[in-house]
Amino acid sequence: MGTPAPLAAALRYAHRHRARFLDDVVELAAIPSVSTQPAHRSDVRRAARLLARRLRRAGLQDARVVATGGHPVVTAGWGNRPGRPTLLIYGHYDVQPAEPLAAWSSPPFRPTRRGDLLVGRGVSDNKGQLLTHVAAVESWLASVGRLPVNVRCVFEGEEEAGSPHLPAFLDRHWARWQPDVAVVSDTRMRDATTPALTVSLRGSLNLELTVNGATTHVHSGTYGGALADPARELCRIVAGLHLADGTPLPQLRWGTRALTESARRVSARSGPSDNELLALARAHRPGPGTVEPGWSAYERTTIRPACVITGLQAGYTGPGRQSIVPSSATARINVRLAPFQDPAVVEEALRQHLRATARAGVRVRLRRLSAAPPVELPTRGPAVEAAVAALRQGFGRRPVLLRSGGTIPVVAELARRRDLPVVLMGFALPDDRMHAPGERLSISCFHRGTRTAVAFLHELGARFPG
Amino acid sequence: MGTPAPLAAALRYAHRHRARFLDDVVELAAIPSVSTQPAHRSDVRRAARLLARRLRRAGLQDARVVATGGHPVVTAGWGNRPGRPTLLIYGHYDVQPAEPLAAWSSPPFRPTRRGDLLVGRGVSDNKGQLLTHVAAVESWLASVGRLPVNVRCVFEGEEEAGSPHLPAFLDRHWARWQPDVAVVSDTRMRDATTPALTVSLRGSLNLELTVNGATTHVHSGTYGGALADPARELCRIVAGLHLADGTPLPQLRWGTRALTESARRVSARSGPSDNELLALARAHRPGPGTVEPGWSAYERTTIRPACVITGLQAGYTGPGRQSIVPSSATARINVRLAPFQDPAVVEEALRQHLRATARAGVRVRLRRLSAAPPVELPTRGPAVEAAVAALRQGFGRRPVLLRSGGTIPVVAELARRRDLPVVLMGFALPDDRMHAPGERLSISCFHRGTRTAVAFLHELGARFPG
Incomplete structure (x- = not known):
């Protein structure tokens, strides 16, 4: 089966403009939008304004910086066609503190390229991943002139602070948006060549x-x-x-609650081994009191x-x-x-x-x-199928289903509303050093992630009843 | 028995110049000579030089700033008469860090007068107490033209760092000095009107x-x-x-080692009650796990x-x-x-x-x-008698014998050499907030301490065989 012409056009556009899309990551990640440090309050607002400009350049003319009780939310939308599904794209433009500064080999807020890596606070979590969707929207609108689905972007500035104002914000806008599916790209792949869908998150x-x-x-x-x-x-x-x-x-x-034996077997097959997980943390052996008979390190970090x-x-x-x-x-x-x-x-x-x-x-x-509560997401349905197809397009391989030990507060908030299907389709690598000194983004994963985001809009449009 | 004429003259001089002696405390305490913070290295040296100038003004023309492997020692001496005892006066011109700065009501290194109190880091520990002896030396030399005893001043800049270079320094100079007795004023009185001799220190x-x-x-x-x-x-x-x-x-x-019952009774009589000790720390009750059956709070802080x-x-x-x-x-x-x-x-x-x-x-x-090891000092002998007589002269009351929970590293070093008698005759008050924010010195105790130091030189000369 060949690629449909509109999708092919959007993918070509994404490929031709990939250097500029990466420049956008560098520019956004240069702003120290540390949401939990009061000294960076105006930087957070500056990052929001820059992001809104990027959305307008992508063709979303209604992009706005919306005030909340805390840091603002950046919103933008496209389309209101009743016959089409509506996709909510969530991301966050705030970042973790960069401390300890001495542990960085380049300044955390001067994103620095090293081969295939871009090093800087927030390049992976979440500015780079968020911008794959902005690039995808631009690629469709600039080449085809329309999106395959209605889109609502919600990019918040308080994820690293626990998203305190997001639930009320969602309540306020939900009736108007009426999304059918949500996508969040703030999770990890299995490894550099194996994409993953994340099916559970721990609470925090x-x-x-x-x-x-x-x-x-x-x-x-x-x-x-x-x-x-x-x-x-x-x-x-x-x-x-x-x-x-x-x-x-x-x-x-x-x-x-205990998982079923078969669910545990699925987990064990796709997740990292104990040694692999320790190596990713650059540790030589498990910590004292962290070996629990009957549970793997992967399970200790995801379902315990x-x-x-x-x-x-x-x-x-x-x-x-x-x-x-x-x-x-x-x-x-x-x-x-x-x-x-x-x-x-x-x-x-x-x-x-x-x-x-x-x-x-x-x-x-x-x-x-x-x-923030934990979440257990469905592993079937049209949203998951669309994501699987998109990831095959982007990475050439079927994704594995992973459990994450991390927390994305918004996911539980979204999932509890009308059982909205939420797709966790992340482009980070396990050794991206999120939250740690030396955070980095694989540039090739960023480009493949952009391809995936382009394809996801198409696949959703093709599969979803709307 | 009346006061001998030379002593009376020295005491009169001390009284007439008491305002200037207090100014000396303000001037020395304005230098942030924090020995354990590398950023203050040059301040420590500056304090040493100022102290040497004060000693020269007091009449000790050989005052010198002597380099060690760390911060310098300030030395000065007077007299070499064989028929007279030689007194080693020890003090330290370095201070504890002032942090947390926000807890001070006036800048820690801008000594500020409030009624009878002088507030600033180091005013009590140990600059103010140290300067009582410098004032005493000046009072004798300026009024009588000589001291009743030979004197060797050793003022170090690393007490708050554990006196790492002092033992070697003492070794180097001991044979030349040959002291018969040492005095250290770096301890507390019983209360504002009751002087004290300290008879034991804890190690650290x-x-x-x-x-x-x-x-x-x-x-x-x-x-x-x-x-x-x-x-x-x-x-x-x-x-x-x-x-x-x-x-x-x-x-x-x-x-x-257990003290004898009679030694414990003596301690209990002169030391503070549990409530008094807690009140001095501005605490309402003992800490968790700090009440031990059979031991008072005073004992818990001094002999345990x-x-x-x-x-x-x-x-x-x-x-x-x-x-x-x-x-x-x-x-x-x-x-x-x-x-x-x-x-x-x-x-x-x-x-x-x-x-x-x-x-x-x-x-x-x-x-x-x-x-630093603990010390248990003798409670009898001519040195103690001289101190008791001097404190009566200075404060009008016989001192009590106290045990201290603190540590003065040099005391063990001095005491182990030829069983040198060391007199711990301090002029600090229990609520001087040593090491804590808001450190302060009672100005009246400082003046009485100076009188005591003047008298101590006389009493030693009268009692000691030399």
Whole structure:
């Protein structure tokens, strides 16, 4: 079966303009749109405006930067034809903090090309992947003059902050958009040549634990031994979040459900081996207390909950030293939730545990920074078929079905509305170092991703009843 | 018995020039001589030079800034008369870091007067106390033309760094100085009207514990659950330094010796009550795991070992958040050692404990930052009698004998040489906030301390065989 002429024209356009599409990634990734750092507030807005200009250049004249209670959402749309399906394209133009800066070999916000790699914060997560869809829209409109489907773009600026304002935003616009399917490109391929559809995401519960002792730092000689030591108490509490065998507290596992044996076999076939997963993290062996009989590393990171300490701070750890009992200590805790767990239930269970194990003499506070539920997506249906066909067009191979340990808050929000089919069709590589220093994008995957996005519009139009 | 004429003349001089002596404290404390912060290296040298000028103005023409492997020592001397005792006056002109700066109500290095208080980093620990002796020397030389004893001043710039170069420095000069007694004013009074002699100090072992996992931060979603979590492992190790009842590991107590019941009764009589001690730290109740049956808070902080976590650092705890598994985590640990404990023995016991409880999958390192043994000083003899008489002259009351939970590394170094009598005669108040934000000096105690230092030279000369 040959490629239909309009699709062929759009693909040709995408190929001819691929260098410029990559330039767009460089330009957008040069803006430090770190949504969680107040100092970058105006950079986030600047990135939103640039993205809106790109959408207009792609032919979406109604592109707008829409204010929310936090950072703005960039929206744009095309088409309202009743006989056609409506596709919601979600992406996020905000990025993780770049710290620690010293660990980057080139400045994080000066995207730098190294062979097939573009290195910079956000190039993969999510600016590069998001822009494949913008490039696809332009390729269709500039070559064919129309899109095969109606399109609604929703590009937010708060994904890395847990998407606090997105649910209300979706509520406000849902009735007008009435999407039939959604696509999100913010996930990984199996490897450089094997594309993947992601079929589940873990949820995420971000907490800040603070222990307060005296009202000020005091001398560790004069008072050490009689006074509350908040850092020590914090360590006791954090250590108590895992059992002696290294598994998380039962409370952190409330609501998990066993997969069927056949589902586990499917997972095991397509996912990385233990050694492969460790190699991707550039680790030589599993961490202490992370080997659990009966569960592979891939399963431990995708269908089992995990509790990670993402930050610790107390007292003074700068050059030299300070002989003090610090007045307070803080831990940041990131609980990743397995499919079917409820973040609210887990949080409440954790609070009960803290109350039950509290000791007098310090004040302990647990603050929720964000919460997003896990999702388990359907693996069949026209949306999945369209994605499979598009990925074959883009990469020349049928995708595998993968489970992700990451979280994209919007996906649960979308999926719970009218059971909207959500396609997670990502072009990142497993070693793209998302969230880490040296984040990078495979340029060839970016180009193939653009081809895939071009083809996806066609395949959806061909398959969907609308 | 009336005051001898030379002493009376020196005391009158000290009284007439007391405002200028206080100005000297302000001037010296305005220099941020933070010995443990490399950025302040030149400030430390500047403070040394200013101190040497003050000593020359006091009449000690041989005052010198002497290089060591680290920060310099300021030395000066007077007299070599064989029939007279030789007094070694020790002090330190370096200070603790001022962080956290936001907790100061006036800039830490702009000493600010508030009623009877002078507020600034180092005004009490140790610049103000040190300068009482410089003022005393000037008062004698300017009014009487001679000192009652031979004097050797040793003012170091690395006390807050654990005095790493002082032992070698003392070795080099000891034979030439041949001191008969030493005085250190770097301790507290009982309260604003009751002077004190300090008769024991705890030792101090400063350690840095580092746990390394992956070579870089990695995504907490993708890898959380399979990879080493250094911050969690650090917390487990730190939590394991205390038993469930809150007392330090037995290893941290190796080498402690019980005091006699009568020595404990003496301590209990002169030391603060539990409530008084907590109030001084501005705490409302004892910390979790710090109440030990049979031991008062004063004893817990003076004759029992303690293990304080002075700092924690891992990952990202800045504004917003970063969803990572950090590659490493660090804790600073300050072990305070009870009289008779040996820092080397305790350190080795701790290392054995860490090896015995280590878990595969992370790399754990323990680095010694400094070590100083505890000291137990004699409570009798001519040096103590001279100090008691001098404190009566300065404060109008007989001093009590106190134990201190703090550490002054030089004292053990001095005391072990020929059993040199060391007098710890401090003019700080218990709420001087040493090492903490808002450090302050009682101006009236400073003036009385100067009177005491003037009288001490006389009393020593009268009592000591030389």
